[in-house]
Structure formats: C-alpha cells, structure tokens
Amino acid sequence: MPYLDGYVGVANYLELLGDGRFWSSLAVSLIYTATTVVLQVVIGLALALLVMEMKRGEALFRFVAILPVVLSPAVVGMVWRTFMLAPEFGVVDYLAISAGLGSRNWLGDPTLALVSVIVIHTWQWTPFAFMVLLASLTALPEDIYEAARLDRANAWARFRRITLPLLRPAIVMVVIMRTMVALTAFAAIFTVTGGGPGTATEILNLYAYRKSFTELSMGYGSALAVALLALTVAISLVLFLVRRAR
C-alpha cells in the first residue's frame, strides 16, 4: 500500500514532547493571545464608554475605527516594521529618541520584539472590539439607567451593576472571536519579525509554518499544526462553557 510508505506512527508526536522549541512557541502563543485579547477588550470597552458619553463626533470615531480593521495584516505588519519601528527612520523610534529614551532596536531585541508584535495586533484589532461593544452599548435599555440615577447610584456602581452584566454576552463573544484569531495569527508576525529574533516571537502557528515550508519537514510541521488545532479546540471549549455559564 503506497500511501502508507514512510508512515511513522506517533513518532512525530513523541518528538514534540521533547522539543524545547515547541514548548517555547506554545508559551509565546499563550502570552501573545492573552495580552492582545485583554488589551483589545479593555481599551475597546473604555473607548466605547467614553464615546457614548460624547455629545458629538461619534460618526468620526466610527469612520476612523473602520480603517485598521479592513486592512490586510500583512500590509499592516509591513508598514509598522518600516515606517513606524525602523531604528531612527521610524516614527516610534523618533519619539523614543525625543523622549530621551534613545534609539532602540525595536524588532532586534527579543523582549521589545514581542512587545512590538503585541502592540501591532492590538493596534489593528482594538477598533473591532470598540465597534462591537459600542453597538452593544447603544442597544442597552435607557430606562434602567434612569432608575439607577433616581436611586442615586454613582457612575462606578452603574457600570459595575448594570452595564457590565448586560454587556457580558457581547464581551464574552468578543473574547472568543479575538482569541481564535490571535491563536491563528500569522501574517502580522511573519511580515514584521518572521518569528525572530531567534524564536522570540515565534508563535506555534509560525513554528509549524517554518518547519513545513522553510525546513521542509512537512510531517513534523503537520504534527505541530495538529497540536495547535488541539489547543484551539480546548480553549474554545472552555470559552464556550464560560459563555453558557451564568
């Protein structure tokens, strides 16, 4: 049976367990996903609340928020890598120099590189959380707030006791959607750092890609991809359980 030629059983998966690069890419994936999702939801929600309070200018905010979301992550990555983060020529580096921090190698230093790709992902996708949460906020019933005001509940109590519980389904949904995307993110890291320096920004997704297509060992690359699939399914199961729980 020719299709069984070169069949190695579970050898690839056994290799996985002892592969330090696999565990480090798993850690990078989890850090990348957790930080970007939390940042998107917190900033998105805060901005949505601020914009709700504003008397005018909401249309402008909606307009600007559309821009990053429709762009290709590959183009976004390229623009950040060059015009924003390049040492000296990049605007971020210029700001750092002006602020007296000195020129930094934003994509060459392992920690800064990871921070950079997290910031880029957050930059592109926070408008998504912002738009969804703003739409959900606008749809909340006004009379509950009236009643709360009559009861002299302060702003923080209104937020904690009314807004947050009512918004919970939307927030959980945003978290689920953004987690799926962050776990399988590829283009924005591939274009900015390619996973480097070394393996500092190599998320599991990128490791599977490099193994398969750069180092041309597709069998092991497939095993990595299956590991990523298992991780995605496990995390989404947990999130869907959270969504169902009340």
Added chain:
Amino acid sequence: MSARALRRSLGAAVSLAFMAAWAFPILWSVLNSFKTEQDILAFPPKLLFAPTLAAYRDVLFGSASILPNLWSSFVISAGTTIVTMAVAIPAAYALARLRVPGKRFAGFYILASQMLPPVGIIIPYFLILRNIGWLDTYQGIILIYLSFSLPFAIWLLVSYFEDVPLEMEEAAALDGASPLKTLWRVIMPQVQGGIAVTVVFVFLNAWNEFLFAVVLSGNTVRPVTVAMFNFVSVEQTLWAKLAAVSVLAMLPVIALGVAAQKHIVKGLTIGAVKGGGRR
C-alpha cells in the same frame, strides 16, 4: 471648571489620542508615498516636503511593475466572491428553510470549520494542488479560498434568510411559483442587506488573505500582499516604493470599507451576537 466638565474633557482627550493613533500609521504611509527616498530617511521625520509622484510612477510603470499583482489580487478576490455567493445563497436558503438531511450536522460543521487554524490545513492543500498541477493558478487559489469563504458566507446568510417571514413564501407557493423562482423573486429582495454584508466581508477576506497566498502562489499569480516583499530585502529597503505599494494595497479595501461602513459594523455585530467569523 467643574469636576464633571474636567472629567468629560479628559475623556475626550484620551479618546482623541487613540483616534490619532489609529489613523497615524495609515496617514504616515500616504505621506511617505509622496516623498523621495531622502525625504523618507530624513531625521527628524519631515512633515513638510516637496511632494513627488516618482514612487507611484516606478511601482506602476517601472520595470518591476506592481500592476500584474494588483490584477491578481483583484481576480482572486472577485472570483472568490462571485463563486462564493453563487453557491452560498441557495445553500443558506436551503439550510434556513428546507428539510435537508443532516442539517444540524451541516450547521455545526460550518461553524467548526471557522475554527481550524489555517496552518493546519495548508499542508494538505499544498500537496493536493501540487499533485493536480494547480499551484500558482487562479483556479487553484480561488478553490482554496472557497474553503474558508463559503462556510463563512453560508453561516452569515442563514440568519438573514431565517428572518424572512414564512408567509411570503407560502403566498408565492399558493400562486404556483417554484422554489427557485420564489428564492429569486420573493426572498432575494428581502435579504439584499445581508447579501451586501456578505459580499463585503468575502471580498475583504480574500483581498487580505496572506498565508494561503504565500504558499500557493508563484510567479504567475502573485497577489499584492505577497509581492510587497520585493521591496524589502536583507540588503536594502526601497522605502518610497514600499510606501506607494502599501498605499495601493490599502486603497481598495479602505474605499470598500468606507463605502460599506454600515454593512461592516452590522456584519461585525451579527458576528458578535452569533459567534464566529474569520480573521
């Protein structure tokens, strides 16, 4: 100033700062695309400069023109959108209305397919396309794009079809209209909005796709997102040209995004309510 007014203006300032942060990288790329190489590399960064169209002239009509890549991107995106809609509309209608065997399973399958990490399926796709000689072809790339755009489109459309009142179809059936005719004449006008939302998202996702494009494209069919890499190499970055190409790659999706702003917000919100959606 009262505490309340102070808080309000502080809030406005913070939100304006975030707005500026979102717009700036895009605006800066546009500015850079009208600069000369020297002006881009000037320190401190130049806000005032003599604008030139040289970068655009080079990337559009120079020796390494980006036009074929823009065309590739367009053919892939338009082709994917057309085929997707032609299949997704009847499929979504069937799932919303007809007694199809395995309907529940199909619904689950469609949602589950949205969760697959693309890198997990790219290897078999690559091998299949290589075996049938479809690597680096339009039909190959469009076929693979259908694998993510079709489930997404069906899933988005089903909710719109479910919202159409059943009475309308019953009335059409009493008048002797066939199911297909009912779909075309009675239902379609009701779901125009949903179709617009779906078209926008399918087109955007196809235009912006990168991982599949990198692996499955080649010298004949290379979308602009991949071709952009020609301007950045280990030895040197062609800054002005890269800026012009970035702007050209952004232009169609931003134009579509601004024109279809309402649809996009709506699509995102439906996604948030129902769950799912790619990217």
